[in-house]
Amino acid sequence: MINKQLQVLKQQHALLAQFIIRLSVFYQGYSRAIDEELQTLRSHLGGAANFALAQVSINKLNTMLQEDGGVLRRFKADTLQSVEGAAKALLAFTGQDSANPLLINTISQARKPAESLYDVTQLCVQTITLYSQATNTLSAPVGVAVKNHQPNQLPSPQKLLLALQEELIQLLDSYQNRQPDNLELGKLKQKVTQGLSNEELLNVCLTLLRLIVKDSMQEAIISGKVIQSLHHSLGNLHQGLSQSIEQAHLSFSSREEDSRTVRKALIKLEREVAGSDSFSALKTQTQQQLKQVDNALQKREEKDRREQHALTEQLEQLKAQVAELESKTRYYRNRLARQVATSQTDPLTKLPNRQAYNEHLRRLLNDKGIAEQSLCLAVVDVDHFKSINDKFGHAAGDKTLQVIGSHLRQALDKNDFIARWSGEEFVLILPGLNAKSLKQKLERLRTRLTELPFKFKQDRLTVTASFGGTCIRHGEDPDAVFERADSLLYQAKRAGRNCVVTDKDDV
Numbered sequence: 001m002i003n004k005q006l007q008v009l010k011q012q013h014a015l016l017a018q019f020i021i022r023l024s025v026f027y028q029g030y031s032r033a034i035d036e037e038l039q040t041l042r043s044h045l046g047g048a049a050n051f052a053l054a055q056v057s058i059n060k061l062n063t064m065l066q067e068d069g070g071v072l073r074r075f076k077a078d079t080l081q082s083v084e085g086a087a088k089a090l091l092a093f094t095g096q097d098s099a100n101p102l103l104i105n106t107i108s109q110a111r112k113p114a115e116s117l118y119d120v121t122q123l124c125v126q127t128i129t130l131y132s133q134a135t136n137t138l139s140a141p142v143g144v145a146v147k148n149h150q151p152n153q154l155p156s157p158q159k160l161l162l163a164l165q166e167e168l169i170q171l172l173d174s175y176q177n178r179q180p181d182n183l184e185l186g187k188l189k190q191k192v193t194q195g196l197s198n199e200e201l202l203n204v205c206l207t208l209l210r211l212i213v214k215d216s217m218q219e220a221i222i223s224g225k226v227i228q229s230l231h232h233s234l235g236n237l238h239q240g241l242s243q244s245i246e247q248a249h250l251s252f253s254s255r256e257e258d259s260r261t262v263r264k265a266l267i268k269l270e271r272e273v274a275g276s277d278s279f280s281a282l283k284t285q286t287q288q289q290l291k292q293v294d295n296a297l298q299k300r301e302e303k304d305r306r307e308q309h310a311l312t313e314q315l316e317q318l319k320a321q322v323a324e325l326e327s328k329t330r331y332y333r334n335r336l337a338r339q340v341a342t343s344q345t346d347p348l349t350k351l352p353n354r355q356a357y358n359e360h361l362r363r364l365l366n367d368k369g370i371a372e373q374s375l376c377l378a379v380v381d382v383d384h385f386k387s388i389n390d391k392f393g394h395a396a397g398d399k400t401l402q403v404i405g406s407h408l409r410q411a412l413d414k415n416d417f418i419a420r421w422s423g424e425e426f427v428l429i430l431p432g433l434n435a436k437s438l439k440q441k442l443e444r445l446r447t448r449l450t451e452l453p454f455k456f457k458q459d460r461l462t463v464t465a466s467f468g469g470t471c472i473r474h475g476e477d478p479d480a481v482f483e484r485a486d487s488l489l490y491q492a493k494r495a496g497r498n499c500v501v502t503d504k505d506d507v
């Protein structure tokens with residue numbers, strides 16, 4: 001019986017020793033004091049076991065674990081709070097899509113009390129993953145960064161870089177349009193579209209800036225020359241006119257002088273007639289005086305002829321100078337008109353650009369007649385456009401944009417306005433519509449677009465677009481209207497694309 005009891009005790013002792021070894025392995029490295037105490041306990045229980053000392057050691061361990069339990073609970077709560085804070089900061093800083101399941105899961109888990117340390121560790125790992133996703137997105141080259149369509153939730157640095165990229169492409173396009181043989185511009189555009197690191201992007205900005213400065217200097221020199229030449233022509237014209245006026249004065253004085261001579265001869269004749277008593281003497285004197293008058297009149301006639309000739313010549317000269325001036329101002333006016341047209345036209349699609357859109361909308365809003373009727377705005381964005389570029393090349397993408405742009409323009413009414421906003425995005429200004437007719441009109445445009453027969457290499461493809469449309473409210477800021485239309489477009493994208501979302505739609 002005692003043997004059996006001894007046997008059981010030995011087994012329990014071995015089990016306890018094994019448990020303590022496992023516990024030591026588990027806790028190894030957690031706390032030096034606990035590590036050492038567990039080692040002491042193991043030595044008390046090994047060989048000829050000393051249970052009294054083992055009990056002392058167990059009591060010490062008990063107290064240590066109790067204290068550590070409290071520390072651990074506080075640590076767990078603090079860590080959960082930090083994880084939640086970090087996830088929220090991540091959301092606010094990078095504007096990560098709030099629909100990101102990992103982010104939502106992390107925030108909601110961090111709000112609950114953790115069951116174990118493993119939960120906390122897992123949460124920390126999740127948060128680190130989110131951070132690394134965010135830093136990857138932020139440091140991705142601009143061209144390959146995925147465009148987030150929710151305008152208000154775009155990560156700000158990324159939003160900035162995308163906007164910069166779009167601006168650069170537009171600028172490069174307009175310069176390429178003016179300087180089609182400039183190979184450097186072509187290369188720069190290719191680089192920007194393919195995606196650049198921040199440093200490369202800065203270099204492109206710098207190159208473009210130099211180009212713009214050079215161009216403006218040239219423009220200034222040309223304008224200076226034109227103004228100088230206009231000034232010169234005006235000077236000539238002024239001189240010619242002054243000469244004509246001076247000539248007219250001289251001619252007037254000389255005419256007066258001649259008239260005086262004739263008048264004198266006539267008075268003299270009159271006196272001689274009155275004082276003469278001999279008919280033959282009177283005849284002789286009269287003949288002499290008349291000869292003098294005739295001479296004076298002949299001289300006058302001759303002078304008149306000369307003056308007439310000089311005047312005609314001067315007038316011819318003035319006419320030529322005025323014609324030259326006219327042609328110079330016409331040239332300069334046309335040049336300016338061309339510059340304005342170029343600066344307001346998108347070089348790829350030949351549609352009005354963003355600047356033209358801003359001016360057109362401002363004009364409409366200031367025009368009382370139009371402002372009183374309903375004015376609507378729509379933003380159109382080609383769906384999955386990137387995949388066209390990726391599959392068929394950038395040139396095919398360009399062609400697609402040209403076809404879509406010209407198709408949309410043709411499908412619009414006379415008073416409607418279309419501009420290329422940027423990339424694959426167009427903006428429409430549609431007067432005289434209400435919410436219902438706006439929706440119908442956009443639906444018609446959307447359907448007609450899907451019917452366009454696109455052929456890429458051998459593939460026949462349907463290209464679709466998403467539409468966001470809204471009516472301008474009285475006195476509303478144009479930027480706010482655009483933002484609203486853009487966020488409706490975003491809803492259309494989220495609803496699966498190839499659809500129209502207007503103000504009162506529930507998606």
Ligand SMILES: Nc1nc2c(ncn2[C@@H]2O[C@H](COP(=O)(O)OP(=O)(O)OP(=O)(O)O)[C@@H](O)[C@H]2O)c(=O)[nH]1
Binds near residue numbers: 143348385
């Ligand atoms: N060929 C060409 N591509 C352009 C031009 N401007 C912008 N892009 C490209 O258009 C693509 C737009 O891609 P995303 O913003 O991801 O949009 P998407 O692929 O249309 O997708 P969703 O809008 O979400 O349906 C980017 O790859 C740009 O590089 C351009 O003038 N010509």
